[in-house]
Amino acid sequence: MISFDVALTIALMGLATYSTRLIGFLAIHKLALNARATRVMEAAPGCVLITVIAPRFVAGNMGELLALAITMLAAIRFSLLPTVMISVISTGLVRHLWG
Amino acid sequence: MYSTSEMKLYRWAELKRGIRDAFPVIIGLVPLALVLGAQASKKGMSTVEVSLMTALNYAGGSEFAAIELWSSPPNIAVIVAMTFLINSRHIVMGATLAPLLKHLPFRKTLPALFFMCDESWAMGVADARGSSRFQPFSFHYYLGVALLLWFNWVAFTSLGALIGPALTDIRAWGFDMAFPAVFLVLLRGMWKGLKFALPWLVSLLIACGSWLWLPQGWFVPTGALGGLLVAYLLGGDR
Numbered sequence: 001m002i003s004f005d006v007a008l009t010i011a012l013m014g015l016a017t018y019s020t021r022l023i024g025f026l027a028i029h030k031l032a033l034n035a036r037a038t039r040v041m042e043a044a045p046g047c048v049l050i051t052v053i054a055p056r057f058v059a060g061n062m063g064e065l066l067a068l069a070i071t072m073l074a075a076i077r078f079s080l081l082p083t084v085m086i087s088v089i090s091t092g093l094v095r096h097l098w099g
Numbered sequence: 100m101y102s103t104s105e106m107k108l109y110r111w112a113e114l115k116r117g118i119r120d121a122f123p124v125i126i127g128l129v130p131l132a133l134v135l136g137a138q139a140s141k142k143g144m145s146t147v148e149v150s151l152m153t154a155l156n157y158a159g160g161s162e163f164a165a166i167e168l169w170s171s172p173p174n175i176a177v178i179v180a181m182t183f184l185i186n187s188r189h190i191v192m193g194a195t196l197a198p199l200l201k202h203l204p205f206r207k208t209l210p211a212l213f214f215m216c217d218e219s220w221a222m223g224v225a226d227a228r229g230s231s232r233f234q235p236f237s238f239h240y241y242l243g244v245a246l247l248l249w250f251n252w253v254a255f256t257s258l259g260a261l262i263g264p265a266l267t268d269i270r271a272w273g274f275d276m277a278f279p280a281v282f283l284v285l286l287r288g289m290w291k292g293l294k295f296a297l298p299w300l301v302s303l304l305i306a307c308g309s310w311l312w313l314p315q316g317w318f319v320p321t322g323a324l325g326g327l328l329v330a331y332l333l334g335g336d337r
């Protein structure tokens with residue numbers, strides 16, 4: 001069912017990941033932030049989000065870029081659920097047409 | 100002042116609002132979870148092992164990387180180092196939550212942080228920042244999003260491991276584009292003009308370059324830190 005090696009790997013992965021979730025929180029906890037640090041904290045969510053999806057901008061062919069462009073336009077215009085539906089459907093269509 | 104029962108009702112309503120808002124995110128997560136489970140079982144992991152990994156680690160990007168690197172026996176050092184590197188963005192994410200959660204005790208915040216993923220964090224922060232009026236971070240809204248997403252992730256990765264590799268072709272259908280879609284909508288919600296967005300652009304460019312030219316996984320810390328550095332440099336002149 002589960003081997004020792006696998007259990008150990010999973011336990012250490014879990015510890016590594018939980019530590020990333022705690023380190024930043026504990027470092028800033030109850031610290032008064034100055035204006036510059038506040039500016040950094042305000043920019044941080046966007047920096048992380050755009051970084052995570054960055055490979056989409058360079059990984060694919062023209063079809064993938066077209067799907068991404070449609071998704072961006074939808075995201076500017078619509079709320080979460082319609083954007084996700086437009087994005088998934090148009091990406092599926094584009095991929096089938098591009099083969 | 101509110102009575103205890105009114106507070107309870109309010110918290111319950113916020114929890115339900117979080118659960119409801121998380122459903123569009125699940126459209127993208129379910130197929131991804133099925134693919135991860137199927138690929139893991141193809142690499143020889145049992146269903147119990149897959150459930151345990153996704154429940155205890157609970158960070159999809161690092162789990163895909165671990166499966167990619169999986170061997171029998173697994174190379175523990177490489178997999179754990181890779182996991183830390185890919186999830187290093189959580190350090191920044193946790194730091195942004197600290198000022199929003201400082202009124203709450205550790206016995207609430209530390210367990211809640213275990214369930215922090217890109218989506219639950221971003222939705223919690225966007226919920227607090229997005230509205231024009233001042234609205235504090237809603238802890239129970241965050242919990243609603245976070246707990247539903249965790250349960251969903253563990254359930255569907257396990258199901259993927261059970262029903263197996265027949266599912267791998269699901270990626271061709273377009274569901275994976277749900278993530279950029281969710282993230283772009285959240286980014287639009289945080290948009291405050293071009294100058295404010297300059298660090299984001301820098302993050303995007305550095306992450307793209309790192310993805311193309313650096314070893315696997317490095318684009319996450321380089322992209323995030325590059326943008327933060329620009330925000331720091333711009334910070335003086337507000």
